[in-house]
Structure formats: C-alpha cells, structure tokens
Amino acid sequence: MGRRxxxxxxxxxxxxxxxxxxxxxxxxxxxxVGTIMEDMKPSxxxxxxxxxxxxxxxxxxxxxxxxxxxxxxxxxPSLPPKMPGWQKMAAKATHWGFYALLLAAPLAGWAMVSASxxxxxxxxxxxxxxxxxxxxxxxxxxxxxxGLFEDLHGLxxxxxxxxxxxxxxxxxxxxxxLHDSVLLKMLPLSxxxxxxxxxxxxxxxx
Ligand code: HEM
Ligand code: HEM
Numbered sequence: 001m002g003r004r005x006x007x008x009x010x011x012x013x014x015x016x017x018x019x020x021x022x023x024x025x026x027x028x029x030x031x032x033v034g035t036i037m038e039d040m041k042p043s044x045x046x047x048x049x050x051x052x053x054x055x056x057x058x059x060x061x062x063x064x065x066x067x068x069x070x071x072x073x074x075x076x077p078s079l080p081p082k083m084p085g086w087q088k089m090a091a092k093a094t095h096w097g098f099y100a101l102l103l104a105a106p107l108a109g110w111a112m113v114s115a116s117x118x119x120x121x122x123x124x125x126x127x128x129x130x131x132x133x134x135x136x137x138x139x140x141x142x143x144x145x146x147g148l149f150e151d152l153h154g155l156x157x158x159x160x161x162x163x164x165x166x167x168x169x170x171x172x173x174x175x176x177x178l179h180d181s182v183l184l185k186m187l188p189l190s191x192x193x194x195x196x197x198x199x200x201x202x203x204x205x206x
Contacts, residue, residue, distance in 0.1 A: 007074040011185035019067045020186055026060050031157055054122045061106035080180045080201055097163050105156035112149035115142045
C-alpha cells in the first residue's frame with residue numbers, strides 16, 4: 001500500500017511533507033546565499049549567485065501558493081490532546097506567520113529588482129525571463145521604492161529566521177522531551193513506526 005497523498009487527522013500526507021521540506025531547505029539556502037552574495041565583489045560568480053537566488057526565491061513563492069491551496073483542500077492533523085491552549089495558539093501563529101513571510105519575502109525581492117535602476121533581468125534557471133512588476137518598473141519614484149523593498153526583503157528574511165528558531169526549538173522539544181508524534185507526523189515514516197509513537201503519546205499524555 002502506498003503512502004497516503006492527503007493529510008489525515010493524525011499526520012501529514014506525502015504531498016504536504018514534500019512541500020514542507022522543499023520549502024524549508026530552499027529558505028535556509030536562500031538566506032545563506034543572499035547574505036553571501038551581497039558581500040561579494042562584483043564578478044560573474046556574484047551575478048550568477050544573484051540569478052540563482054532569484055530563481056529559487058520565485059520557486060518558493062510558487063510552491064507556497066501551491067502549499068496554501070493544498071492546505072485548504074486537506075484536513076489538519078491534530079496536535080497532542082494534552083497540549084496547553086497557549087502552545088496551540090503559538091503554533092498556529094507561527095505557521096500563519098511563516099505563510100505570510102513565505103509570500104512577502106519573495107514578493108519584496110521581485111518588487112526590489114523591478115524598481116532597480118540597473119534594470120537587470122531575472123532569468124529563471126537560465127530558461128526564461130521573469131518580467132518586472134510593471135507598475136513598479138514604470139513608477140517615477142523607483143529609487144525610493146528600491147530602498148523600501150530592499151528593507152522589507154531583509155526584514156522578511158530575518159523574521160523567517162527568527163520564526164525558524166522558535167519552530168525548530170518547539171519541534172525538537174516535542175520530539176526529545178515530550179516523546180509525542182509532533183515531529184514524526186512531518187516525516188515520511190512507515191505507518192508502523194508512526195503508530196508506535198502515537199500509541200506512546202496516548203499512553204503518556206492521557
Ligand atoms: C523566500 C525567499 C527569499 C529569501 C528567504 C531571501 C533572502 C535574502 C537575504 C537573507 C538576502 C540578504 C539581505 C541582506 O543581507 O540585507 C537577500 C538579498 C537579495 N535578494 Fe532575496 N530572498 C528570497 C527571495 C528573493 C527573490 C524572489 C528575489 C528576486 C526575484 C530576491 C532578490 C534579492 C536581491 C536582489 C538581493 C540583494 C539585495 C541587495 O542588493 O541589497 N530574493 N535575500
Ligand atoms: C524555514 C524553514 C521552515 C519553514 C518555513 C517551516 C514552515 C512550516 C509551516 C508553515 C508549518 C505548518 C504546516 C501546516 O499545517 O500548514 C510547519 C509544520 C511543521 N514543521 Fe516546519 N518549517 C520549516 C522548518 C522546519 C524544520 C527544520 C523542522 C524540524 C526540525 C520543522 C518541523 C515541523 C513540524 C514537526 C511541523 C508540524 C507541526 C504541527 O503539526 O503543528 N520545520 N512548518
């Protein structure tokens with residue numbers, strides 16, 4: 001029997017899991033490459049890193065849109081029954097904060113390059129050119145906008161990192177300290193391995 005595509009009440013399905021980890025790896029890589037490329041001196045390597053950064057960044061935007069649609073079409077796995085209400089709320093707030101930032105960071109990046117007076121095209125993986133956002137590229141106040149979107153882009157990226165620290169801290173706390181199913185339901189485990197952990201969660205927390 002194949003692994004379920006859809007989420008159910010206890011765990012995420014394979015589509016949500018693949019999207020979660022693809023986006024997570026991309027965001028961590030984008031943050032690192034963004035920081036490194038900015039400090040490089042102008043060179044072909046720097047130019048290519050910018051293009052790669054922009055290409056992966058636009059992928060995150062598209063994958064996040066897909067992920068939100070998928071989320072709306074799927075049930076949400078429930079959190080451990082004994083988890084305090086404030087922690088459930090904190091988890092929810094973190095997740096929605098992530099979604100907002102996963103859209104805001106790439107959109108601000110796209111807006112920034114659209115406002116740039118250098119007018120450098122964004123060529124997605126060397127395959128095709130992403131158009132600039134027309135209203136921004138045609139604006140008379142591009143210099144101000146470029147600065148504004150650059151600040152917003154950096155702020156969104158830094159906020160993603162702050163949420164990530166809290167998010168990973170919580171995931172590891174659940175897994176290592178509470179021995180519940182929170183982390184495992186986001187991993188592509190076999191049904192048997194997962195059920196064992198879920199059983200443990202039910203025994204120790206009810
Ligand atoms: C989730 C997606 C993204 C993340 C997490 C991200 C992250 C970052 C980070 C951390 C920096 C360094 C900022 C700094 O040190 O001040 C950066 C710079 C930059 N990013 Fe992104 N980025 C993303 C998407 C994009 C996209 C889609 C574009 C354009 C289409 C883009 C264009 C740029 C540019 C042009 C810079 C250099 C900014 C400058 O010259 O000041 N980014 N990004
Ligand atoms: C920048 C990287 C990451 C982002 C943007 C991110 C984002 C998210 C989002 C938006 C959700 C909610 C999914 C939903 O129900 O719609 C989620 C769930 C989850 N993430 Fe991440 N994540 C990242 C990295 C990680 C890492 C590194 C871990 C593990 C150490 C992790 C573990 C989990 C777990 C266990 C859940 C399920 C939580 C629950 O059921 O409430 N995430 N993540």
